[in-house]
Amino acid sequence: MAFERSSAMKTVLIVDDEYLIADILSFALEEEGFLPVTAASALRALDILERERPDLIITDFMMPGMTGVEFAEKVKSTPGFERTPMMLMSGAQAHLGIARPDLFTAVFLKPFDTPAVVRQIRLALDSKRP
Template sequence: MTTILIIDDEYLIADILSFALEDEGFHTVVAGSGAKALDLLERDRPDLIITDFMMPGMTGLELAETVKSLAAHRSTPIMLMSGAQAYMGTERPDLFAVVIEKPFDIDQVIEKIHALFGPRD
């Protein structure tokens, strides 16, 4: 089962994403900060990371740089979901496989995730 780590300090957004992705058959893990997400990386070994940009303590950009510096997670795709800072993600294709602007359309998010992992069986 594909595991997706969702990082957003807005718990309502994280919960909406989690419920929608679980309905699609994905396993989700939620973290409210970049630091918590880094703690979960080794335990949960996510196949995809979805992160917000603006979070206290660590931005989504800083999180992505840290994740990509870890040999075990260098190839883990990261999706950035952001409002005003989305352009920063598009400028860093080395870090972000997908950039989605907030407010987002959940169907678009699901479509992008399926595109990353190929058709479902």
């Protein structure tokens, strides 16, 4: 049986090369009624961006290929994604995301509080509604 995406189900793209973090967040979002999609690198995420058309993107800072800030800049310069909410998760580089409110609606320090992340996702998606 093929899975059909409900129009009410919001897609969240999680970009993190640490599989455990991506899995934990993915499971939590699924439990909350979101459709999580994961990518282990920013380059892979860019490849799946058009296909998945995420409603929100969460990215790590330190990844192979490009940083989370570089990834966010690429996403925001892609037609159709200029207004897609993005959040950054990072350890030591969180200050770089905080300095870029033009890119990120929220920045989380690792280790992050999963319920707090889910709350921020809901807030960002609620404020995105037309």
